Amino acid sequence: MASTDVETPLPPPLRHRPADEALDQDFELDSAFVAEVAAALRADDKERARLLVAFLHYADMADLLERLDAEDRRLLIEAIRDVFNADVLPELGVEVRHEVMDALGFEDFAAAIAELDSDDAVYVAGKLEPTEREQVLSRVPSEKREQIEQDLAYGEASAGRLMQRELVAVPSYWSIGETIDYLRATKNMPEKFLVVFVVDPRHRPMGVVELHRMLTSNRSVAMKDLIDPEMELIPTDMDREQVAFLFRQRNFAAAPVVDKSGRLIGQITIDDVVDVIDEEAGEDILKFAGVRATDESSLYRSIMATAQSRFTWLVINLGTAFLAASVIGVFEKSIEKLSALAVLMPICASMGGNAGTQTLATVVRSLATRELNAGNAVDIAWKEVFVGLVNGFLFAFLTGAIAYLWFHDILLTVVIGSAMIINMIAAGAAGITIPLVLDRYGADPAASAVVFLTTVTDIVGFFSFLGLATWIML
DSSP, X not given: OOOOOOOOOOOOOOOOOGGGGGBOTTSSBOHHHHHHHHHHHHTTOHHHHHHHHTTOOHHHHHHHHHHSOHHHHHHHHHHHGGGOOGGGGGGSOHHHHHHHHHHHHHHHHHHHHXXXXXXXXXXXXXXXXXXXXXXXXXXXXXXXXXHHHHHHTSOTTBHHHHOBXXXXXXXXXXXXXXXXXXXXHOSXXXXXXXXXXXXXXXXXXXXXXXXXXXXXXXXXXXXXXGOOTTOOOEETTSBHHHHHHHHHHHTOSEEEEEOTTOOEEEEEEHHHHHHHHHHHHHHHHHHHTTOOGGGTTGGGSOHHHHHHHHHHHHHHHHHHHHHHHHHHHHTHHHHHHOHHHHHHHHHHHHHHHHHHHHHHHHHHHHHHTTOSOTTTHHHHHHHHHHHHHHHHHHHHHHHHHHHHHHHOOHHHHHHHHHHHHHHHHHHHHHXXXXXXXXXXXXXXXXXXXXXXXXXXXXXXXXXXHHHHHHHHTO
C-alpha cells in the first residue's frame, strides 16, 4: 500500500508584540526600555509613551512604574489615564501606589478599585490611610463599597481578608449538563475560576468539583457524584499562614470560605496563596535583618523615613554590643599583657555567630513550615549540639594551626582551639533554643532571635577565649 503521509505545514511564527522587546531573558524589564519610556515622557511625547507600554502585562507595568522616578511616574499616569489597567494597583509597593493615587485623583482611583476582583480591592483599600480610604470608598459604587467594608472588618492576616467573593456555586441536584448551560448563559460569571462549589439548600458547601472532572464526564451525571471528598472548610478567622499550610499540604487549587453559620461566602485560590507565601517569606527575611515588615516599600521611601524606621532596632543592637564589650573589659589587663589576644579575639566570636545563624535560619524556617514541633524538638536540639561539636573540633584544628604558624605559641593554639569548640557548641544550642523559647511564648522568632543569638555567641566567645587565655597563659 502506497504511503499517504502528508507533510503538516508549520504554524506561522508568532508576531512579536512591542512588549516582547521590553523584557530581557529573565522576563524582567529591560533597562533600555525603561530609559526609552522615560525619554518619551520627558520629551512630552505622550503618544510614543502610550505605544511603548500599550501591550505590557499589568505586572510589568507595575514594575515600570516602580522603576521610574516620581515625576516620570506622574507623567506616565497622565498619558495612560483613560486606559489605566486597575490590575496594576495590587502589584505596586505601598509608597508607589500612593503616588499613583495622587496622580489619578480620588475619582479615577475609586473607579479603578471598583474594577478589581473583591480580594484585590480589599487588599488595595486596606493599605490606604483611614482618611484616604474614606475618601476613596465614598466614590465606589454602593454595592462594591459595602462588600469591601465588610471584608475590611476581618483581621488583616485572616482568611476573610484573603478571600475572593466571586465564585460559582450550584445546587447538589443539578447535572453536569445543567451546570455547563448555566455557566454559558450567565453573564456575571467570575473572570477566572478553577472549581465549582456544590451547596445545599442553606448555601452550605457540600464539596467542590474541579473543572477537568466536569469536562470529562457525561452531561447526565449529577454534580454531587463528582464531589471531591477532601474538601476543607476555611473559617473567616483562620490565619493566612494556616491557609497557606493547608494548601501546601493538600495541593488545593481553591477552597471554600464559610461564615460562622457555615454558609459559603467566598473562596481562596492558589494564586492568592502564592502571594501569601511570598509575602510571609519576605517579611521573615526583613525581620531576620531587623527591618520591620511594614517597611516592604522602603526602596521607594524617603531617606529620613527609612532611617527612622530602622533606628530602634539598631539601638537594641548597640545595647547588646556594649554588653559583649563589657566581657572584654573584664579581661583588659590580660589583653594588655598579650597583644595576640586582641588579634585573635574576634575570630572565635565571629565563627560562633555565623554557625549559630545557620542553625537559627534552619529552625525559623522549620517552625514556619511546621516541620519542627514539640514532638521532635529534643532530637533536633541534640543534633544541632553535636553538629556544633563536630564543626567545633574541625575549626579548632584549622584555627589552631593558623594561630600556631602566626604566633608560634602552643598554649595560644590550645586556647583558641578550646574556645572555638565551646562557642560552636553554644552556637548550635542557642540557635535552636532561642527560637523555640520565643515561639513558645508567642514572640516571632524571625523578628528578635538574631539579637539574642549574637549576644550569646559574642559573650561565650569572648569569655571562653579570654578566660582560658588568662587561666592557661597568664
